[in-house]
Amino acid sequence: MYRNLTIRQKQIVWAWAFLALPVLFYSVIRFYPTGNAILISFQDWNLLGDRTWTGFDNYQKLFSDPVFWKVFKNTFVYLLLGTPLSLIISFVIAYHLDKTRFMHGLLRMLYFLPFMTSAVAMAWVWRWFYQPVPVGLFNNALAGMGIPQFPFLQSTTWALPSVLAPAVWAGLGFQVIIFMAGLRAIPRSYYEAARIDGVSTWTVLWEITLPLLKPTIVFIVVFSSIGFLRIFDHVFNMTTNNPGGPLNSTKPLVLMIYETAFSSFDMGYAAAQTVVLFVVLLVVSLIQLRILRDS
Amino acid sequence: MAVTEIRPTTDALLKTQAPKKSANMGQIIRWTLLFLGGVAMVMPIAYMISTSLKWPHEVYNLKLIPDEPHIENYTYVLEDGRFYWWFLNSMIIAVITTICNVIFDSLVGYTLCKFRFPGRYIVFIAILSTLMIPTEMLVIPWYLMSQQFGWLDTYWGIMFPGLMTAFGTFLMKQFFETVPDDFIEAARIDGLNELQIWWTVAMPLVKPALAALAIFVFLGNWTAFIWPLIVTNSVEMYTLPVGLSSFGDEADVAWELIMTGAAISTIPTLIVFLIFQRYIIQGVVMAGLKG
Numbered sequence: 001m002y003r004n005l006t007i008r009q010k011q012i013v014w015a016w017a018f019l020a021l022p023v024l025f026y027s028v029i030r031f032y033p034t035g036n037a038i039l040i041s042f043q044d045w046n047l048l049g050d051r052t053w054t055g056f057d058n059y060q061k062l063f064s065d066p067v068f069w070k071v072f073k074n075t076f077v078y079l080l081l082g083t084p085l086s087l088i089i090s091f092v093i094a095y096h097l098d099k100t101r102f103m104h105g106l107l108r109m110l111y112f113l114p115f116m117t118s119a120v121a122m123a124w125v126w127r128w129f130y131q132p133v134p135v136g137l138f139n140n141a142l143a144g145m146g147i148p149q150f151p152f153l154q155s156t157t158w159a160l161p162s163v164l165a166p167a168v169w170a171g172l173g174f175q176v177i178i179f180m181a182g183l184r185a186i187p188r189s190y191y192e193a194a195r196i197d198g199v200s201t202w203t204v205l206w207e208i209t210l211p212l213l214k215p216t217i218v219f220i221v222v223f224s225s226i227g228f229l230r231i232f233d234h235v236f237n238m239t240t241n242n243p244g245g246p247l248n249s250t251k252p253l254v255l256m257i258y259e260t261a262f263s264s265f266d267m268g269y270a271a272a273q274t275v276v277l278f279v280v281l282l283v284v285s286l287i288q289l290r291i292l293r294d295s
Numbered sequence: 296m297a298v299t300e301i302r303p304t305t306d307a308l309l310k311t312q313a314p315k316k317s318a319n320m321g322q323i324i325r326w327t328l329l330f331l332g333g334v335a336m337v338m339p340i341a342y343m344i345s346t347s348l349k350w351p352h353e354v355y356n357l358k359l360i361p362d363e364p365h366i367e368n369y370t371y372v373l374e375d376g377r378f379y380w381w382f383l384n385s386m387i388i389a390v391i392t393t394i395c396n397v398i399f400d401s402l403v404g405y406t407l408c409k410f411r412f413p414g415r416y417i418v419f420i421a422i423l424s425t426l427m428i429p430t431e432m433l434v435i436p437w438y439l440m441s442q443q444f445g446w447l448d449t450y451w452g453i454m455f456p457g458l459m460t461a462f463g464t465f466l467m468k469q470f471f472e473t474v475p476d477d478f479i480e481a482a483r484i485d486g487l488n489e490l491q492i493w494w495t496v497a498m499p500l501v502k503p504a505l506a507a508l509a510i511f512v513f514l515g516n517w518t519a520f521i522w523p524l525i526v527t528n529s530v531e532m533y534t535l536p537v538g539l540s541s542f543g544d545e546a547d548v549a550w551e552l553i554m555t556g557a558a559i560s561t562i563p564t565l566i567v568f569l570i571f572q573r574y575i576i577q578g579v580v581m582a583g584l585k586g
Binding site: 008011012014015016018019021022023025026029030031032033034036037040093096097099100102103106107108109110111112113114116117118119120121122124125126127128129134135137140141144166169172173174177178181216219226230232233236237240241254257258261262267270271274275277278281282285 | 322325326328329330332333334336337339340342343346355356357399402403405406410411412413414415418421422425427428429431432433434435436437438439440455456458459489490493514517518520521525535536537539540543544550553554556557558560561564565567568572575576579580583
């Protein structure tokens with residue numbers, strides 16, 4: 001049977017033989033659950049009782065829930081602080097690291113090392129740093145210099161930036177490496193031409209380096225935005241005694257989803273929140289691609 | 296004409312030659328600042344390791360080098376037994392998932408790259424579109440699925456969502472583009488079947504990409520938190536991040552023991568990094584530019 005097939009037909013048979021298992025996997029583990037999540041978002045279900053159709057009730061409940069709007073705001077604060085901050089810091093480091101030859105490898109290693117750590121482990125390390133005197137490293141250092149205590153994780157104002165800091169810290173190395181690759185890809189001849197024309201370093205940066213780095217910047221902005229919108233590990237581990245606290249001031253959308261689904265077992269309501277997360281991620285990425293590609 | 300063309304060059308030469316000393320000074324300042332920044336970057340890791348080697352009475356001082364470094368914290372934490380299990384669980388899960396991804400992502404990437412068959416474009420778009428779906432949207436259906444089939448609290452339950460990834464598939468597809476079709480054609484004429492061609496001809500040619508993929512998948516699964524947190528119930532089934540999180544949350548656990556747990560879950564990936572540094576940095580660049 002197989003022997004009688006043409007070479008082209010044999011190729012088709014092989015291709016589908018190779019793809020059979022993966023296609024099954026993507027259908028059952030990716031597409032079916034996606035549809036299922038959307039379906040559940042229109043139902044009321046506490047995991048034990050019956051599933052009842054409730055139309056848009058879950059979404060209505062969500063949009064009239066003050067906690068949701070607080071969480072929604074927090075999620076965007078993570079995004080709006082985290083993305084620009086990490087973009088600027090990583091660019092400044094990459095720009096200077098690119099011009100440094102002496103012990104370049106060592107410096108690069110120092111900046112990249114945090115990327116290889118586990119978010120949970122580092123969340124606990126930073127949590128320790130933030131503790132009040134006599135436990136926490138930062139407050140001990142402040143006390144040593146005679147500066148008043150700083151209420152990192154206790155304050156509703158400062159808890160969110162404090163939780164964000166290790167997330168930014170851990171991602172910097174990755175972005176620095178991507179930026180350096182982008183900088184390397186800019187042809188040397190552009191810089192030489194600029195030098196011959198006697199253009200200032202500042203002008204070179206604004207007129208040559210940054211415009212030519214645009215694809216790299218677009219990638220980093222979209223990639224890190226998705227990461228900050230989905231922040232969970234750091235928040236959960238730094239506030240386990242009161243997840244998302246104090247007073248929901250650090251709670252992001254993913255933590256709200258986790259609690260609704262796996263503490264309250266309100267599956268329909270949680271599914272509606274995941275659909276909102278999906279839409280937020282999609283819209284933010286599309287807007288960023290639009291703006292950054294056109295300008 | 297000739298004069299105007301030469302002048303900027305000489306100007307530029309004069310400019311670059313005159314302030315050479317201060318340029319060197321600038322280089323030194325630049326290097327020093329970068330070095331201090333780099334040291335600050337690794338400080339949290341350094342303090343984690345240093346504290347895990349300290350006795351309780353010196354944990355809260357700022358000294359980076361312990362007065363009398365010791366490994367009592369490690370023996371204490373490991374004798375408790377739980378970290379030993381969690382380490383083993385994480386290792387088993389990360390290794391199996393990595394092997395699965397290396398095989399399947401490259402097989403699918405290879406097929407999409409080198410075969411022409413009806414349905415190719417649809418499969419390509421379908422897999423690509425899964426990149427837009429956040430994991431958090433899938434955890435509820437995955438949980439229900441696991442509950443229905445009895446996968447809760449099992450290795451399979453922790454692993455099944457990550458056995459193949461769209462990201463890995465596209466990374467590999469990009470790299471198989473660099474394998475010349477002539478090689479594959481020649482192997483066909485030599486009478487190798489398609490499976491042999493993929494495994495013995497194409498795969499060895501993309502080894503750097505496979506290494507990068509393996510490291511990413513391993514790191515991702517080693518540090519994965521939310522899904523293992525949801526799918527495991529019993530303490531023996533926890534992975535390291537889930538275990539560390541519950542360990543830290545227990546009342547009265549000393550900080551030096553938490554730091555020891557954190558070090559146990561971080562040191563393996565740091566060692567992997569120090570050994571395969573070049574591959575990993577190349578991998579980040581490849582993934583960033585092509586993925």
